[in-house]
Amino acid sequence: MARLFGTDGVRGRANDQLTAELALDLASAAVRVLGAHAKLRPRVVVGRDPRASGELLEAALCAGLAAAGADAIRVGVVPTPAVAFLTADYRADFGVMISASHNPMPDNGIKFFAAGGHKLPDDVEDAIESAMHEEPVRPIGAAVGRIVDATDAADRYLAHLAGAVSGSLDGLTLVVDCAHGAASHVGPRAYEAAGAKVIAIHADPDGLNINDGCGSTHMDKLQAAVLEHGADLGLAHDGDADRCLAVDSTGAVVDGDMIMAILALAMHESGDLTDGVLVATVMSNLGLHLAMKSAGIELKVTGVGDRYVLEELRAGGYALGGEQSGHIVVPAVGTTGDGVLTGLMLAARVAQTGRRLADLAAVMTVLPQELINVPVSDKHAVAVAEEVLTAVKVAESELDGQGRILLRPSGTEQLVRVMVEAPTPESARGIAERVAAVVAGV
Helix, strand or coil, rough: CCCEEEEEHHHHHHCCEEEEEHHHHHHHHHHHHHHCCCCCCEEEEEEECCCCCHHHHHHHHHHHHHHHHCCCEEEEEEEEEEEEHHHCCCCCCCEECCCCCCCCCCCEEHHHHHECCCCHHHHHHHHHHCCCCCCCCCCCCCHCCCCCEEHHHHHHHHHHHHHHCCCCCCCEEEECCCCCCCCHHHHHHHHCCCEEEEECCCCCCCCCCCCCHHHCCCCHHHHHHHHHCCEEEECCCCCCCCCCEEEECCCCCCHHHHHHHHHHHHHHHHCCHHEEEEEECCCCCCHHHHHHHHCCCCEEECCHHHHHHHHHHHCCCCCCCCCCCCCCCCCCCCCCCHHHHHHHHHHHHHHCCCCHHHHHHCCCCCCCCCCCEECCCCCHHHCHHHHHHHHHHHHHHHHHHEEEEEEEEECCCEEEEEEECCHHHHHHHHHHHHHHHHHHCC
């Protein structure tokens, strides 16, 4: 039987795979596992992004929490990192975020945070899944949980952001693409509070338009808006605002690798980059490796997924990590990736240095990258097949240290991903296509 929890909570098409009944059962099981050591009645923060199905799932989750004897603190539509922060700030026993991040509107997801706002390890998720098959506890009378609305949740989160970033954004003009998502209200407010002139686009969620041709997965509209308004930079968030990508004043995209390079250099300069280490995944561009080596910064590499970045950050006590997708983590001020915080830090660096974002990003030269997803019948067997390994060795020999090849099974689909970086787009594409053909033929 397939595991219920994926790499980032429980996800599926809302009201199909992810039903109200499943949400209610998950909530009840989570109370038994995550609320087991509560001295008083468990308290649980519940937030969501604006997609329409979040309303029914929020109702089901709160019902399940209350039926299991826990108090639900509804914080409404807020970013995922806000739920993580508020779980700690309200001293709740755990938190729940209802979101499918950058996925299309019909999808949704349920993600749990432990006390303190930390993501759950696999064994705790497995314990929740097991508890779903147990007979639920049904308290009665005064032992039944209550459901309350937190009217100060957004203000608490905004105050947290204001205290996390030093320096003013006075004089900067920002275009902010909110993806009709969870940052639509708090995002522009945070940047304005820091002193920037803000032009918000895609900031009118109606429950149906989240991520629809906008946000961090569709950068073209932000690029056009930055040029139209003559802005200093643009910032793009995804549906739950745990990511941030940028656009410089020339309209060029500044991805997560470039943002990490800029922030790592700034923190290294200020002495805040613990042990001179940046944490990134294997998907980060070779250009980031070369830029960090040149700056005397060690790059520690993890598997793909923000949870692995978080694990490495916590294990080593490091100060900065993230992914090419714009999911950036700064443990000193947050327990998970925070797109608005990332945007504030990036804009503050532009303001502090007085340099254009394009000039700051030039510290890193991006090598052309080609990614081909190859459908296969058995991704793990294919990835280690002798002919595939031979093809990879031949490709590495051809690159001769001027690029790299990465071949890995997908974490969620029957695919083998072939990624090649090389000095030119043509060589990257050619090598990737040759290796992909071998993978497809196994």
